Amino acid sequence: MQNKGLIRLFAILFGIVSIYQLSFTFIINKIEGEAEDFAINKISSDEDNYVAKREVEEASYLDSIGNQTVYNIGVASFTYNEAKEKELNKGLDLKGGINVILQISVKDILKGLANNSKDPVFNKALDEASEAAKNSQDTYLDLFFEKFSEVSAGSTKLASPDIFANKALSNDINFQMTDEEARPVIRRKVDESITSAFEVLRKRIDKFGVTQPNIQRLGTSGRILVELPGAKDIDRVKSLLQSTAQLEFWETFKADQILPYLVSADEILKGIVDAETVASEPVQEETEIDSLLSDISTDSLDVAQSNPLLSLMVQPGFQGSPVIATFALKDTAEVNGYLKMPQVVQARPAELKTAKLVWGKPAKDSELVELYALKSNREGIPPLSGSVITDASQSYDLGNRPSVSMQMDGKGARIWEELTGKAFREQGNIAIVLDDIVYSAPGVSSGPISGGNSEISGNFTLNEAIDLANVLRAGKLPASADIISSEVVGPSLGHEAINSGMMSFLIAMIIVLVWMIFYYGKAGIFSDIALSFNILLIFGVLAGLGAVLTLPGIAGIVLTIGMAVDANVIIYERIKEEVLKGKGKKQAIDDGFKNALSSILDANITTGLTALILLVFGTGPIQGFATTLLIGIITSLFTAIFVTRLLIEWYVEKKGRSLDFYTGATKNLFKNVNIDFLSKRKVAYIISGIALVISLGSLFSLGLNQGVDFVGGRSYQIRFEHPVNPSEIDAELDAVFGSTEVKTFGGPNQVKVTTKYKVDEEATEVDQEIQQKLYESLLKYLPEGTTYEQFLGGSEDAKIGILQSIKVGPTIADDIKKNAVWAILGSLAIVFMYILLRFTKWQFSLGAVAAVFHDVIIVLGIFSLTYKFMPFNMEIDQAFIAAILTVIGYSLNDTVIIFDRIREVINEKGWSAGNNVNFALNSTLGRTLNTSMTTLVVLITIFIFGGESLRGFMFAMIIGIGVGTYSSLFIATPVMYDTLKKSVTSGKKKEE
Incomplete structure (x- = not known):
């Protein structure tokens, strides 16, 4: 190998840079652990809203050290903020959070x-x-x-x-x-x-x-x-x-100007509302007006309790107040319905024709809300809007409550002075309205306000005031923004995902390392060193690029281990072949690496192409999987081709020692195998044909268990303290939501609830309504005293409640489904073209694509046949599509390596009626089975230890790898052989 010194230098530098990049992650994890402990020690879990309070304390702690030096390395030093930017990013499934x-x-x-x-x-x-x-x-x-x-x-x-x-x-x-x-x-x-x-x-x-x-x-x-x-x-x-952030400033009506109209409206409603809800005894209108205007207690409204509108009123506004009346929060929708009825609107007196009735911002944990009336105009344009705001900041009002201070531009300051001056003269109020909610409606007691300074106060928490100031500084959205898809992962689930993901990763790694030593002896040790170095490089590159590590990403890294092993297996098997030809060790090693290069590159390029398709069409965790797979392909090529060779040549040349690529137990494995694969192709066609017919029949009759990704809806992963009966929960939730699906998800104390209730409505209020109904319906299954906040699963010590929620609107579900189809078809098309260019004969492409179609249909068929009784989640979602594309990549990987050997043998020895095709298949059998078994062991490890969210994903890949290995030998090669044989036979006849 030429340029050994340069490659050695590059490998050392690459390793040092990777360690350097990962060192920031260790430092940040340590500091953030200290911040979390600080917040936990300061805020007890017995306090109200303790999750939000701990979050504030943790953020405050980290803010306080943001510009402090926390890491010194050589002559360089880094503050917390600088180090944070360089850490390895963790995705939602590992850290918790929200994706919308x-x-x-x-x-x-x-x-x-x-x-x-x-x-x-x-x-x-x-x-x-x-x-x-x-x-x-x-x-x-x-x-x-x-x-x-x-x-x-x-x-x-x-x-x-x-x-x-x-x-x-x-x-x-x-x-x-x-x-x-x-x-x-x-x-x-x-x-x-x-x-x-x-x-x-x-x-x-x-x-x-x-x-x-x-x-x-x-x-x-x-x-x-x-x-x-x-x-x-x-x-x-x-x-x-x-x-x-539609901020507006309006003049307001007073309670005594509006309440007579509400009484009139109530009289009108008596003749509209169902007779069962209308009182039989009429209320004297004059008495009502007098009582409302005199600001007496709500007891005086007893005579109106049976009235449609007035019976909902908790308390009328006092004379001169901008608050018209107070209602229960739960009754606002009913009140809105009454006030918007055409008969009620038409009954407005002339001075109220353009009045705009809006609700105030309720106090935290309050069940009451105030009604205001704004002095609007035909166009509905406020005297002053938020477009004049130049700056905003969180502050405190005279009562030391969180508020927001604002500064206006010159034009806004002039209008504000006129508006406040008018309010002062007329003893009126100015409502400060944000997104059609009145935050406050102060009066002006000391004359016009000049300079453009104003303040918003009104039942703010500290975080709400901070967020509002930030929103006002950033400006308003030009249009409403609806959440059409969301995924919320609780921190406790993220913490568990890290543990299960890393456990599966370590177990899989250990199994592979031990297997390589068992199968290849000392040569396996060099592969293990290169493999470990490969893992270091992958994590280092992820950190250096600012990429996000996800749970599927960890699965991608583990799959990369299998591919790195595959490259080493191909190389070692070729070296063994060269030794059998009588070549010396040094020459055999040179030729083995040289002859294996073509197969390794072809295999990795085809897998890389499918990973690129995933990167283009996937989102979130799927892109994380594709990213780590692409990085892993590049690093595994480098470590397998260069690092492993450096180690082997160092051992053989510098140490002068003999190196065998086998152990006593594996020396003669697959040595004299001579299976006539082609003679069995008709049997394979029949078996595969039956499997395809059954699979297609199941797909058309039973279909697939499509997840919310593809059909839209909301799903919630909920954990209880003790095992629960999903059928019992399903029946109870059906009564609330109309239709739900409840399945055990993981352990017997965990379920996945899926519903299409109000699937077309994107408002946050609908999400909150569903969560509240879930809480109320499932409260009896939860430990006594469980609060709504605890049920929502807001902290890492929350072991029960909602661990994860996903919402997908029907429109985006259609888009996801369309992208999935395009991803699969695009992957097949690109790979077909690559194989055609690489092998120059369309028969090779046909064989590869036929095998891939065969594999995909059978995997889908198995999912269709078994999803109803399998003890784990088998939904068809984006992760499943990633699994299918990975199966396509792996199947093509296997097929390309076999085709590469077939082409090489045919070029050397000719066609020979298929005998040389059989010879090529037998010569690669050791590699095919070795790699497949190693990969399957890795996938089974993740399936067992990797957590419930990965189980269906891994199951699809396990089935795919098994079927893909079979199809490479018994579908791809026979289809290629049968179509190419006709071409060869036809060519010979023409020559004759």
Whole structure:
């Protein structure tokens, strides 16, 4: 081997850099462990909201040392913040946290661009596009253009003055433009708004305090991926991401101006609401008005308890108060329904026609909420909006409660002075409204406020005030952001995943290391050294690139171990062949490495191509799997081809010792094997044909157990203290949600609950409603005294409750399914082309792809046949697609190595009626079985010790590896042989 010195230097430097990169991870883990202990010691678990309080204390501790030097290495020193940026990132499944995909509402953007046009054609097109989007893969904007053309039928243009040819877009769109000319401009404006939303979200997340967040746009559809590993307060995160930060300042009506109308509305409702809920005795209207306006206690409302609206009122607002009345939080939806009824709206007096009734922000843990009335106008435009805010910061009000201070620009300061001056003169109030919720409605007692300074107060927690200040600084979203897909992993589950993942990794590693020594003796020791070095390099590269390590990523690393072993096995088997030819050890080693190189490269390139497909089409953990697999392919090639050779040549040349590539137990294994594989191909065709028919029959009749990834819905992994009966829980939850699926997931005290309840509704309130209903329904199965917060599983010491939740909207579920199909087809197409280019004969490509189709159908068939009774999760989700693509890669790996040997033998010895094909198959049999058995042992180890979330994933790969090994020998090669034989026979006849 040439340039040994350079390779040795590169290997040493590569190793040193990897150790250097990983050293930051060890330092950070130590420091964060100390911060966690500090928070636990300071905040007892007996305190209310202890999880959030511990999170604040932990963050405070880390903030306090952020700029302190915590690591010295040589002449370099690093602060905590600098070291944190260099640590190995852990994904959600290892650290806990939240992963969401947000859909920026293109409908809202279009409304904004059209200046909230009331044009009936425009609005009908928006509504029809929204409906079509539920069952279409097209973007909302494309659907809008299509529906607009259908609805308008040429009568209305996009560039109409009432739609997009408005004053705001006058520089870009004029009324003379055709629809074809206006569409690109609208498309560009929509994209600019989505980019703006992306930047707003990025600024918010940067200020949130979560380390190593990930935010990225997904294509051009308006979707944004946000990953926040380590985030524990999930409701806070969701609020931060979805808040549009639509800040507005409004003048308010007073209670005595609105309450008479509510009494009138109540009278109207008596004639509308069902007779069973209407009181038989009428209430004297005059008495009601007098009592409401005199600010007497709620006892005076006893006479109105049977009235539809007034009976829901807990307390009326006192005279002169901006609070109209107080209601129970649970009754707000019913009150809204009453107040929006056409008959009730029409009964408004003239001065209240444009009034805007909105709710206040309830105090934490309060069951009551206040109703306000804002002085609006026909256009619904506030006197002052949040666009004038130039800065915001968390502060404290006069009562030492958390609040938010704001500074306005010059224009805003002038309007604010006018607004506060008017409120002072008229003894009025100004409501500070954020996203249609009144946070406070203070009066002005000391004259107009100049300078543009203002403050928002109103039942804030410290975190809420901090988040609101950050949101206001970042700016408002140009449109609403709906969470269409989310995955929440509790920290306790992440902690368990690390333990199970590392345990499976170490056990698999030990088994492989011992096996290599058992099979190859001293040569196996050199492989083990190279293999260990390979693992160091993988983790070092992951840390250096800032990549994210996930549980499937650990599985990818373990699979890489199998591939590294495969490369060493190919090399050692070739060296043994060269020795049998009578060559000296040095020459045999040289030729063995040289002859093995082609097979190793072909095998790794085909696997690398499937990993690239995963990287392109996958998301989250699947990308983590693909990333580690790609890195592992590169490092294993380097260590197997160069590092192993350096060690072997050092031992043989420098030490002058003999090196055998076998032990006493394995010396004669596969030595004189002579199996006539081709003669058995017809039997194999029949067996495979039967298996394919059964598999396809099951797929068409029984189908597959599709997870929420593919059908949409919500799923929750819930753990109890004692074993539970899933059928019993299923029956109880069916009564609450209409339809649920409850299965044992892992141990008998753990279940997975899946429901499609309100699957089309993306609001955070729906998530909270479902969680609350789950808590109330399952409370009797939980230990006595379990709180709702404990049930949500917010800390690592939370051993019961919700460990993981996943939500996937139906639209994105369709997209995931489509991407999965494209991933599989794309992988097959790319590999077909590679093999065609590499082997120059289409028969080789046909054989390889036929084997792959065979493997995929049988794996799917086995899942279809067995998912109903297997004791572990066998859902078809993104992880399963990763397993299928890995099986494709492995099967092709195996097939390519066999084909490579067949091509080599045929080039040397000719066709010979298939005898040389059999010879090639027998010569690679040792490698095929050795590698397959090693890989299977590794996968079975992960299957047993790697945790429940990986079990179905591993099962698919175990079946795939077994079937793939069989198909390489009995499907791929026979199909290639039968089609190529015709070509060879036809060629000979032409020559004759």
